[in-house]
Amino acid sequence: MAILTVTNLDLFYGxxxxxxxxxxxxxxKKITAIIGPSGCGKxxxxxxxxxxxxxIENIRITGEVCLDGKNIYNMKTEREIDRLRRKVGMVxxxxxxxxxSIFENVAFGLRIHKKAKGQVLKEIVExxxxxxxxxxxxxxxxxxxxxxxxxxxxxxxxxxxxxxxKPDVILLDEPCSSLDPIATRRIEELMIELKKQYTILLVTHxxxxxxxxxxxxxxxxxxxxxxxxxxxxxFTNPREKETVDYITGRYG
Amino acid sequence: MKKIFTFIKDxxxxxxxxLCGILAIIFVFLIFLFLLNQGISFFGAYSLWDFxxxxxxxxxxxxxxxxxxxxxxxxxFVTIQxxxxxxxxxxxxxxxxxxxxxxxxxxILKSVVELLAAIPSVVIxxxxxxxxxxxxxxxxxxxxxxxxxxxxxxxAFMAMPTIVSISEDAxxxxxxxYKEGAIALGATRWQTMYRIILPASLPGIMGxxxxxxxxxxxxxxxxxxxxxxxxxxxxxxxxxxRTMTATIAAEMxxxxxxxxxxxxxxxxxxxLFIITFIINFIADTFMRKTRR
Ligand SMILES: Nc1ncnc2c1ncn2[C@@H]1O[C@H](COP(=O)(O)OP(=O)(O)OP(=O)(O)O)[C@@H](O)[C@H]1O
Ligand SMILES: [Mg+2]
Numbered sequence: 001m002a003i004l005t006v007t008n009l010d011l012f013y014g015x016x017x018x019x020x021x022x023x024x025x026x027x028x029k030k031i032t033a034i035i036g037p038s039g040c041g042k043x044x045x046x047x048x049x050x051x052x053x054x055x056i057e058n059i060r061i062t063g064e065v066c067l068d069g070k071n072i073y074n075m076k077t078e079r080e081i082d083r084l085r086r087k088v089g090m091v092x093x094x095x096x097x098x099x100x101s102i103f104e105n106v107a108f109g110l111r112i113h114k115k116a117k118g119q120v121l122k123e124i125v126e127x128x129x130x131x132x133x134x135x136x137x138x139x140x141x142x143x144x145x146x147x148x149x150x151x152x153x154x155x156x157x158x159x160x161x162x163x164x165x166k167p168d169v170i171l172l173d174e175p176c177s178s179l180d181p182i183a184t185r186r187i188e189e190l191m192i193e194l195k196k197q198y199t200i201l202l203v204t205h206x207x208x209x210x211x212x213x214x215x216x217x218x219x220x221x222x223x224x225x226x227x228x229x230x231x232x233x234x235f236t237n238p239r240e241k242e243t244v245d246y247i248t249g250r251y252g
Numbered sequence: 253m254k255k256i257f258t259f260i261k262d263x264x265x266x267x268x269x270x271l272c273g274i275l276a277i278i279f280v281f282l283i284f285l286f287l288l289n290q291g292i293s294f295f296g297a298y299s300l301w302d303f304x305x306x307x308x309x310x311x312x313x314x315x316x317x318x319x320x321x322x323x324x325x326x327x328x329f330v331t332i333q334x335x336x337x338x339x340x341x342x343x344x345x346x347x348x349x350x351x352x353x354x355x356x357x358x359x360i361l362k363s364v365v366e367l368l369a370a371i372p373s374v375v376i377x378x379x380x381x382x383x384x385x386x387x388x389x390x391x392x393x394x395x396x397x398x399x400x401x402x403x404x405x406x407x408a409f410m411a412m413p414t415i416v417s418i419s420e421d422a423x424x425x426x427x428x429x430y431k432e433g434a435i436a437l438g439a440t441r442w443q444t445m446y447r448i449i450l451p452a453s454l455p456g457i458m459g460x461x462x463x464x465x466x467x468x469x470x471x472x473x474x475x476x477x478x479x480x481x482x483x484x485x486x487x488x489x490x491x492x493x494r495t496m497t498a499t500i501a502a503e504m505x506x507x508x509x510x511x512x513x514x515x516x517x518x519x520x521x522x523x524l525f526i527i528t529f530i531i532n533f534i535a536d537t538f539m540r541k542t543r544r
Contacts, residue, residue, distance in 0.1 A: 052436060078440065085438035092436075096429035099452050109437045112447065158433070165437060 003028040003169065003199050004049060009063035011044060011053070018044050020223040022063070026169075026216070031191060031200045033210035033231065036220035037246065042203040043093075045220070046171050049201065050088040051081055067169070086113060089162030093174040095154035097146035097161070102129075102138055105146045105157055109165035128164040132156040132190060152183035159190070169199045177205065188213050207247060211235050219243045284525065291522040294318075294515035303519060309483040309494075311503065311513045318516045320523065322485045326400070326493035327469055327524075329486055330479060333404030334411060334468045339461050341408070342415030346457075349416070350423040351445055362417075369413035377474035380406040385478060394490045398480030401489040406474050411464035418463060422456020423449060455541040462535030466528050472497040496520050 004026040011019035018041050026032050034042045047053045048065050051072060064071045067088065075081055086109070097105050106125040110116045116124055125142075129135040134156050138149075146157055155175055162170055172191070176184040184206075191200055192213055204210050210217050211231060218228040219242070227234060227243045238244050295303070298318050306319015349361050384405060389397030426449050434444040450457075480492020481502065500517050507514040 050436060052432070055432075055435060082438040082440060085436055090436040092429065092432065094429060096427075096433045098430055098433060098448055108434070108439075108447070112437070112439045112443045161433075161437065 001028050002026060003068060004201075005064075005066045006048070007064040007066070009045075009048065009065060010061070011041075011048070012060040013056070014058045018223050019048075022225045024218060024225060024228050026199065026201060028199050029195055029197070030215040031195050031202055031213055032216045032218065033202045033204055033214035034218045034220060035204060035207060035210050035246075036226075038205070040220040041223045042220055043173050045225075046090075046173050046201060046203050049169065049171055050085050050090050051075075052090065054081070086165050087167050088169045088171060089165065089167035090171040091155070091158050091162060091173065091175050094178055095151055095158050097149070097154050097157050099145065099147055101143045102146050102149070102157065103142040106160050106164050108161060113165065115165070124164055128160040129157075131163050131194070132160040133186075134160060152179050152186070155179065155183075155187060156190070159194075163194075163198075167198065169201065170194065171201045171203075173203045174205060175202070176209065184209070207235075219246060221246070287518055287522045287525055290515055290518035294512060294519045297512045298516065303516075307485060309499070311507075311516065316513065318512075318519075320496065320520060322483050323494055323496045323499055323520065324523070325485050326479070326483070327495040327497070329489075329493055330400050330403045330407060330475060330495060331465060331469050333400060333489060334407035335461070335465055337404060338408035338411040338415055338464060338468075342412050342460075342464065343419055343457055345412070345416045346419035346423055346460075347445060347450075350420045351441075351449065362420075365413050365416050368409070369417075373410060373471060374473045374477075376406060376410060377477035380474060381477045388490075392490060396480060396492065398478060398492050399490045400479055400486055400493040403475045403479035403493070403495075404489075406478055407468045407471055410471060410474065411468050414467055415460050415464040418460030419453070419457045422453040422460065425456070426452045455538045459535045459539035462531050462538065466531045466535065469531065470497060470524065470528055472501050476501055496524050500524075 002025040006022050006024045006026075009019055009022040010017070022045065034045060036042055044053065048061075049067075049072075053059055053061070061073065065073060067084070072084055075084060098108060100108070103125055106128050107121055110121055110124060126135060126139075129138065134153060137153070146154065149157060155178075159170075159175075176187050179187065188209060191202065194200060195215075202210070202214060214231045216229065217231040217234045219226045219234065219238075219240075221242050227238060227240045234243065235247060238247065303318055303320060305321060306317060307321050308317040308319045309323060310317040345361070345365075349358050349365075353361060380402065385397035385402050387397070388394070388399065388402045388405075392401075430448050430452060431444055434448045439447070475495050476498040479495065479498065481494045481498055482492040483494040483499070484491075486493045500520055503513070504517055507517065
C-alpha cells in the first residue's frame, strides 16, 4: 500500500525550476531509493515530505504530497506541521547530533512533545539506542557529550533520535556519505532491519547502495523523475536511455 | 634584487607587529607595577587589613580612616543591580536580533545598539542626571533620586551594547544543522531557541556578560554623577552609594601628591585592577570555549 503519494509536484527556488512535474508513490515498509547526479534535486524532493523546504525563503510549490491520503501542503497551522515532522523523521547528510548529552539527544523529541518522562522516557531512550545498536557500547556513558562519538556513532544517534518519537516514515539524505565503507555497510544493515517497522526513503549517490538495499528506486535528472520502479527492474532492465547512461556510469 | 627587498620588507613588518604585541603586554605590566609601587607605599602607612575591612572612608578626619569596604560594596551593589537589569534584557535582545526579527528591524536594531556604544559616558551620565534621577525620585517617592538604583539603570544601558553584540555573534554562530535537526523533529521555533540555540551559545553569552560587567565596574563618570556618592553601606537600592571609581576620580584632584591619601587612591586602583582582571580572565575563558 502506498503511504506517500506525490502528484504533479513542481518546485521553484525563485526563478529556478528545481522539481518538474514529479509523480510517484511510496510503498509502506519498504526502502525507496532516490538516485541521480549531483544537483538533480534529490534533497529538494526529500525535503518535501516533512515540509523542511518551508524554512527556505522565496520558494514556490504546486502539486500535491499526500501522507495517508491527506495533502500535507494543505496544513495551515504550525502545530499540524510540527506533528507531521514527528510522523516523518529526517536524518541528514552530515551527522548533526545536538551539543547535548547522548541521553538528551535521544530524549529531545519526547521532551518537546511532552510524550514521556521519568521511567517511560528512560525506557524509550534505551529501546531507541538498542534499535540502532548503540546501547551496549554507550549504556554507561549516556551523560557524556554526543560530540565525542565517532561519526558512525553520531549518525546512529541521529537515527535513534528520530526513532524515539515513533515516526511512520524516515527520510535519510545520503546518510553514509561521511562514513567509511565498513560503517556504511553497518548502517545499511540497520536500514534493512528498520524497514520491518518503518517506511524508508533514502537519497544516495551510491548506486551500489541503492541496488543492495532498496525495494524501489527513482532516478532523477535535472529536476525530473526520469524513471521509477522496482529496484531490480531499474538496474537490470531500465526503460529510459538516461537511466541506462547513468547506471552504466556515463554521467559521473 | 627584488627578492631581497621583499625579504627585508617581510622581515621588518614581522618585527614591527611583534614589537606592537610585546609593547601592549609591557604597558599593561608597567601600569600594574606603577599601581603596585604606589599602592605599596600606602600600606607602609596604613594596615592592609583596616584598608580592606574598614567600613569608613574618612580621608580628611584626624586620624584619617581609609576603609574601602563601603566602596567595594557600593561598586558591587551597583554592578549586581545593573547585571540583573542588563543581562536578561541584553540576551533577549540578542536572541530577538539573531533569530526572530525580520531583516529590516534587525538592521535598525543593530545600528541603534552600535550607536548606543558610541555615546560617551559623560553624556549618558548627564542625560541620566537630568531625566532619570528626578523620574526615579517621583516614581518611588524617595527623598533623592541619586541612588544606586538610578546608577544601575544607567550602567545597564551602557553594558547593553557589549552584551547584545557579542551574544548575538555567539547565537548566530550556532550551526544551522543544529536548528535543522530540531525543526525536523517537530520542535517549535521557541523550543529550538531555548533547548538548542541558547545552550549551544551559552559560553559566548557568558563571555559577553562578563565583558559587559567589566565595563560596568570600571565605569566612572556616569556613576559619579548619578549614584549620590555617599560612602556608606547601603540598606536599600534607593540609598545613595559611592563606588571605587567615583572615589578615585573625585578625590584625585584634591589630594597632595605623595600623601597617604594620594597613595590610598592608588591602592583602590590596585583593587579595581585586580577585580577587572579576574572578570576579563573569566570572560576570556568562556569565549575561548565557544570558539572550540
Ligand atoms: N535554497 C536554495 N536556493 C536556490 N537554489 C537551490 C537551493 N537549494 C538547492 N538549490 C538548487 O536546486 C538544485 C537541486 O538541489 P538539491 O540539493 O536538491 O540537489 P541534490 O540532488 O540533492 O544534489 P547533491 O547530490 O549534490 O546533494 C540544485 O541546482 C541547487 O543548486
Ligand atoms: Mg543533496
